[in-house]
Amino acid sequence: MSDRHPRRIVCLTQETCETLYLLGEQHRIVGISGFTVRPPQARREKPKVSAYTSARLDRILALKPDLVLGFSDLQAPVAASLVQAGLAVHVFNQRSVAGILDMICVLGALAGVPVKAQMLIDQLQAGMDATLNAAARLPRRPRVYFEEWDQPLISGIGWVSELIQLAGGEDCFAELGNRAAAQDRVIVDPSEVVRRAPDIIFGSWCGKRFRPRHLADRPGWDAIPALHNGQVFEIKSADILSPGPAALDAGLRQLHQHIAACARALP
Secondary structure, X not given: OOOOOOOOEEEOOHHHHHHHHHOOOHHHEEEEEOOOOOOHHHHHHOOEEEOOOOEOHHHHHHOOOOEEEEEOHHHHHHHHHHHHOOOOEEEEOOOOHHHHHHHHHHHHHHOOOHHXXXXXXXXXXXXXXXXXXXXXXXXXXXXXXXXXXXXOEEEOOXXXXXXXXXXXXXEOOHHHOOOOOHHHHEOOOOHHHHHHOOOEEEEOOOOOOOOHHHHOOOOOHHHOHXXXXXXXXXXXXXXXXXOOHHHHHHHHHHHHHHHHHHHHHOO
16 A cells, blocks of 8 residues: 655754654655754755755755645745645644644644654653653742843743743743744843843854853843853753754753752752
8 A cells, every 4th residue: 555645755944854753754854954953863864955934946846845844934935935836835833832742743644653643742741741740849930031032132932931831930021922923022121131030041042152141241131140140051942942842852851950950059
């Protein structure tokens, strides 16, 4: 019996590529985004055919994919061009922990491996449940500021805010987490971060290295408890800002490690 599921898939973002590898279906992938870093072998094995908001249409067409996977409204122009060229395109738009799990479920169905997808979902959920239980035993919940970008200041997106809570922290800007567009999560007045006095700061500047020392140069920020106590950490954007398995595993694990240590160190 022939496999009627897509056999030649192009992944325009990291999370679908990583998921297919975790499902053991990497043989279906024929092209990836140049920003993909998880899993590392994907960069060695698969042709790079796109950036984030742009793609090499000629390269993608040459691969003869029977499915192209994208993410978010930011890739809508690329998706439209591919559809106009006659390709089948599925664009995900997950912005929450539940949405990430749903993405895995749908991708498993598209690849014809729903059982393996459910096993991955169960594994990730078990890890999150274990972290939640560990967080419940912490002596306190540190206030957390997560900086997604520095110019302007942008706070963390929905799934990041949720993971901070799961890890045992209190997101200082939780009210911004449900805003999908980055421009809607801009902190216009940097002194507002000072007023909210985070106990711990995470930086994850997508596309460039986080520079903790630059935070102390911001007016008034030397009064923030996190800077005063040396509780400033980087989480690589590939580990937490890609809305896929990495965020629910590596990203959450790093959040909890630092939040738990901070909680125990606070007076």
